[in-house]
Amino acid sequence: MxxxxxxxxxxxxxxxxxxxxxxxxxxxxxxxxxxxxxxxxxxGQRQPKSATASGRLDPAAPYEAHLTVGHRCTVGCPGCYIDAREDGPAELGFDEWQRVLDKLASLGVFHVALGAGESTPLAFLIDLAHYARGLGITPNLSTAGLHLTPRLAQKLGVFGRVHLSLDGAGRDHMRGRVGFASALMSLRILRAYHPRVGVNCVVTRASFPGLGRLFRMLKREGVVDVELLRFKPAGRGAELFAQMDLTTEQKRTVVQKVLQLARRYRMRPRLDCSFAPMVCAAGYDPTRLVRMGLAGCVGGSWLVAVDGRGCLSACSFDNTAGALSWSDLGRPGMMTPFTNWIDQAPSPCAECRWLQVCRGGCHVVARHLTGDFNAPDPGCPLVQAQA
Amino acid sequence: MNRKAKTKGSVLSVRTGSNPNSSSLGVDVTWLLGGGVLVGLLTMVGQTLTRWALTRAKSKHGQMD
Structure with missing residues (x-):
């Protein structure tokens, strides 16, 4: 055993x-x-008096950290959430990233997810991943697959899991210079050399109807893990959000559609934290959702993000990054707008039976659409129904 | 039964898989298939494995915490 x-x-x-x-x-x-x-x-411990009375599963330190290692990129994805460009800002060097990882390890962070503008050599990420392993942290990688060769793929075994960004089958894929054929080739190379390969897919208004095609194609390629992400209004994505965001009907039906596809193709889809309002609105028992680990906005609580400039934020999409540095990691109260949101939840979230699970949906979306970080996520079907 | 469960404590949440995405946090939604049965099963498996592993780690490494 x-x-x-x-x-x-x-x-x-x-x-x-x-x-x-x-x-x-x-x-x-x-x-x-x-x-x-x-x-x-x-x-076998007695519950201390200081234990949280709310029953919320807020950990003592983040479970994982998202490290966006580089801001320089030649791929030119139209909706890039970090607005990575060829002439992006100066980035941390390897030594500094080692210090970031040291700090994360001292806090007891279990996982790091590495991503980068694709001009960051994968070899750099591999070296970082080895360093993380040495500290007892499991590194995972998401990549667009640019410049991926079999030789490089062989070295990716150090990552616990590798996910390729693939937004759909055929024309639905929208990753700048990395066309669908190129992404598919990268997927096949990854599959040949790594046992745990999956796909990250940003679901947009246009690609939503083609989700079935994507699942069918992935099934054919032997991929069972697919993480579906809601399009976020961050970086270059802010300007495109109005045309990329799912329609009201799509938001209402996305969970059932994904589950139908999971059953039909025997795949294991994951929905990202910003889809939490849609899962809750589908009517599942909140206790059951907590039991299976569903969590809405856990930025600054379950996760933190450090970008290529060393800025610390509650999540990768939080565009207030710049106020904090990675050296602030572990400092109490640094993420209070995120972590305390639930205590001052406005109506209708305050009365919602899924409040503890959903935590108000995506605050980055709320801030973009309403100008108010504290507003309920306007994309939540329950909020829309109230309106 | 309730008293026994109370003394033994409980599993609050089980998150399967590790997050493969460097921008947001995903959860495996296949557990929503099959009504509440699968989630119940997941909790039970999480509980059994955790008890087993902790007992084993304790005996191997002494005090865990």
Whole structure:
């Protein structure tokens, strides 16, 4: 049995297998890949008086960090959320990224997800991933697949999981210079050399009807893991948001459609945190959603992001980045607009039975559409119904 | 039964897979298929594995925390 189960020791802490949390503890497994959150009693501990009375699963430190390693890129994706350009700003060097990883390990962060403008050599990311492994952190990678060769792909084994950005089958793919044929070739190379390869797909108004084609194509290619992301109004995406955002009807039906496709093609789709309002609006029992790990906006709580300039933010789409630096990691109260949102949730979120799960949907979308970070996500079908 | 469960504590949440995306956090929604049965099963599996692994880690490495 031990062969099939592998615990991940808390990074930065030798022989410690449970990370202490206000609600109890978190156990991370490498095999099977999962995070299990348990209460104090499960660990044989008495519930401390300071334990959160709200019952919210806010951990003591982030579970994962998103590291956007580079801002320079020649691909030119029209909706790039970091507005990466060929002449992007100066970026952190390898030594500085090592220090970022040291800091994350000292906090007990379990996973890092690396991404970069595609001018950042994959070899750089591979070296960083090795460094992360040495600290006990599991690195994952998302890439557009530019310049990917079999030789390079062989070295990607250091990553726990590698996902290729693929926004749809054929014309739905919108990644600048990386056309669909090129992306498909990269996918095949990755599949040949890595056991855990999947696809990240940004779902837009135009690509939504073609989701079935994408699932069919992925099934044919032997890919079962696909992460679907809502288009975000960040970076160059801000200008395109009005035409890329899903229609009201698409938002209302997206969850059922994805589940139908999952059943039909026997695939394992993941929906990103900004889809939480749509999952909740589909009517599932909130307790069940918490049990399976669904969480809406957990920016600054479950996750943090560090960009290529070293700016720290609650999530990669938070365009207020610049006020904080990676050296602020771990400083208490640094992400309060995100983490305290739920305590001051406005109506109709305040009365919503999914509030603790959804946490108001995507605040970046809310800020873009209403000018108010604290407003409910206008894309939530329940909010729309109230309006 | 309730008392027993209370003493043994409970699993609050199980997140399967690790997040492969460097911009947002995804969750595996296939657990929503099959009504509440799959989520119940997931919790049970998470609980069993965690108890087993923690007991094993404890005996191998002494105090865990």
């Amino acid at each position: 031990g062969k099939w189960i592998e615990l991940q020791a808390v990074p930065g802490a030798r022989d410690r297998w449970v990370r202490a949390e206000p609600f109890g503890g978190t156990v991370s497994f490498r095999r099977p890949e999962m995070l299990v959150m348990v209460d104090h009693a499960f660990l």
